[in-house]
Every structure is written in C-alpha cells, then in structure tokens.
Amino acid sequence: MSNHSSGHSPGRPPGDAAGDEHLPRTARDLPKDPPRKRARKGAEDPAQDPELGRGSPVGRRLVLGMLGLGAAGVAVGGSMQDRIDSVLASVSAKDPTGVTGLLPGGGGFRFYSVSESIPHRGEDDYRLTIGGLVDRPVSYRLADLRALPQVHLVRDVQCVTGWRVPRTAFSGVRLSTLLDAAGVKSSGTALHFTCFDGVYTESLTLEQARRGDMLVALTMDGKPVTAAHGGPVRLYAAPMYFYKSAKWLSGITVTKDVQPGYWEHYGYDVDGWVGKSNGRHDDPTS
Template sequence: MNAEPSEERDGRPIGRRVFLGTLGLGALGVAAAPVLQRGLEAVAGKDPTGLTGLLPNGGGFRYYSVAASVPHRTAADYRLKVDGLVDRPHTYTLADLRALPQTRLVRDVQCVTGWRVPGTPFEGVRLSRLLDLAGVGSSARAVRFTCFDGTYSESLTLAQARRADVLVALRMQDKDIGHDHGGPVRLYVAPMYFYKSAKWLSGITVTDRVEPGYWEHLGYDVDAWVGRSNGRTDDPTS
C-alpha cells in the first residue's frame, strides 16, 4: 500500500504496522472498513485530539513511505528507464512522457486495509504504450517496477500490465502529482489494491517471470484484485 496526504504533511513516514495498530483493524481488515470509514467521517470534525488527522477518510489520503526518506525529483532531473527483455530500451524525461498521448481514468482508490477514496482522477500514459514502444521480447512474461525511494518494488504479469486501466500516471486529482503522492510519476493500477500502484516510479523492467514486490515478500497477495484477493483466487479478467 502506498498511502499519502491530500495536502503537504511533515514528511515523516508512517509504517504499516503502526498504521494498522492505530486503526485497530487487526483481523477485521476489509470487512470492517465500511463501518470504520463511516465512523471516521462522522467524527473527523469533532475530535479535539487531532487523532483522526492521522487516519484515512473519504476526503483524501495520508502520506506513506516504506523508506526513511525519499529524494525529490523535478522536471529537470526526473528519469524513467524502460529496459529488460525489450528490443528498444529507452530512458524518458518528464517532458517525453508528457508529449505522449494521455489517458484519463476516474476510479475509486481502495487500500487493502479498508479505506477508500472514491472517484479519484488519474491521467498519464498507458503502460501498454510504453511497452509497445520498447518492443517486448518473445520470452517476456512480466514487468517489474522500481522506485527512486531505493526500497519499493512491484510486479505485474505482462497481461495485467497491458490492461487499458494501468497507467504511468503524471496527474492525480486534476493536478500534477506532487512528491508526497509519489510524483512526479507513479504507477496506477486501477483494478488492484493501491499497494500495486508504486510511487516514485523510476524503472520499468520487462522480465521472464513475476518477481514479488516489497509487500508481497511480507505476505501480501501478488495478484491484488480489489475484492478478489487476500485469499481469493478468482480473477476479474476470466
């Protein structure tokens, strides 16, 4: 999961275990989320302690990173490398990505822990376009994503990566993606839980197999279909 704020915070990372402990979700997980979210929305404006300011609610995001600190990248120094099992490896600047055809999606953002931000617009380049421009090799089976925080990683199968609702996103909520939201460029995998939408994207590597990402090494599902993962095996594309 990559959660982040709707406005600038102090930049201190909130660990997932601390986050879950604060929420008190424990084993309740997604099942308790609708009740929890309604409760948070009801008390958000009535809490003098400020505790609800640490919690996600229908109005936005909270800053989250698995790294102790994350460097900033600007339009001048941002680079996205596409390599691996491709015929034409390429490194894109932010201007290069902005010059490509853009796709806009408006979908709910769903965290695996239960919170949701409804109707969130994302805009960017379809990942499938970058793969086509690179020329994917015949032995390719998956795509691995790396991030300039130096820690986070994710993967998709090649079929998942080619879906029309998977973006290399440059804009979110109708503005350029800021640093705390994972900018200037992040992945957006609309049909999956938000931990698949890697922030601070710096590398797209075509591989011959799926390599589990950061949270998947700690037990989270590799296939994170919203409402259909966490122990369920049915696939919405089948």
C-alpha cells in the first residue's frame, strides 16, 4: 500500500502512503482496524489508510462517474492517465465509504487516502532532510537529488491486501548513497521516515536500508512520480509490501532503535517482506 502506502471500516483494510485498494480480508490477513478518529495520510497499500468516519457518503451519481473514469483509465495513457489518477486519488480522500478505492488507476493501482487532500510540493518548496545520528545533516532540493547517481529497478508491486502490479519501473537514488553522504554514526541502527502530509511515518533497519533495492524514488514508469502516487519523492522498498514505500517523503532520521511506522503501531509487521510477513504467502517481488 510509498507514504510510504497508499484507514478503514469493516471490510475496508487499513493501507500505504496515498493510493491503495480495498479488498476482502480475513482475520489472518490483516490486523484489527485502528480507532477511527485519527489523522490520515494518503496510501497505495492499505496499511496506510485508516477510516475517520467523517464527511458525507459519496453519492451514486458520483460513483457511477468514477466507474466511468476507471474504465477510461484502462484505455488511455500518458498525461490523460495522470489526470484520471489525480481525480481518483482526490475523490478517495473525501470518500468515507471506501467505494472509490475499488476503482483501478493507472497500471492497476488503487487509491485510498488517510488525509483529507492530496498534498503537493514542487521545485520551489520541496526539501528532503537527512538528520539524526549522522555526521553531516543535509537538506536536498529536487535538483540535488536528480544530480546524484540514479538507479533503475523494475519489480512487481505487492499490496498487503492482495493486489499486485507487475513490472513497475522506479528510478531514483539508493538510500545507501544518501546515508554514506551523511555519514551514519556508530550508534545509528535504524531509519525513521516522515512525510509532508504530516501524518505518515515508516521505518527500516540500517541493514535493510543499505540494500541495493531500497530507493528514494523520483520517477515511476519513466515519468516523475505524481502527487497522487506520492511524488515528487517517495520511498520505494522493492522487496517489501507497499505500505513500507512511504509516499510524499520529506525526512529521513537515523535513530538508535527502530521506531515502528504508522501502521506498525496497529499490528503490521515492521519487517514487511513480501511472502514472509503479515500472515501472507505472496510470491516475492525481488
């Protein structure tokens, strides 16, 4: 389920950093839903999207219209698909019923939200800060991140609720590159990630973060990551369920111990390996 995603009522799984899907679940598949009156953040994997029980239900006419958009999304690509994804994600942010989470976005992604709107940052106001137990705290602009060596990965994206998007391309900077530049102190053993929606958090151990398939992602399928998908910068933890790939990434803090992320406080596995955690047996993504 990003930032991350990718909240819920009965039958609606909790989810990833902005943009997820709602699928039937069993008690074994997912933990009990968290309390509803919580701040929310967007998600692409239902471990990042608790339901608040707020707002008015989405009307039948709007749902039918959104179904039409979802169908159109199958037939178009490029900028039109980006606009459709943005509409789906924005409406989902205001949909307490979860119905719009059933609609497919570009490439088969589903959109949820755990905030009341999709946050935006651009060239002028985006910053990624790296601090905590490091020798050289630093703040990166988008241009700074683009100037660093870029890595391209093509992997399946697996949501903890079951949906899978095959062969999704992400590119960006390896986490290890940023950690080496900052200089991790000997007391640092984990990373705590924060997001500019102001709500979502995630975690990795330092050993996990130094893997070659852990990216600070700037592009998805060859284009800049859109706001609906957690852009302009999101985490991409390729071998883990998508709730670990926090959307709208804004901060990386090196810590002494693992600080469980947003959904991990509600029972999701801290070590969210695909096929080895959360009571699931999905095929590995890498």
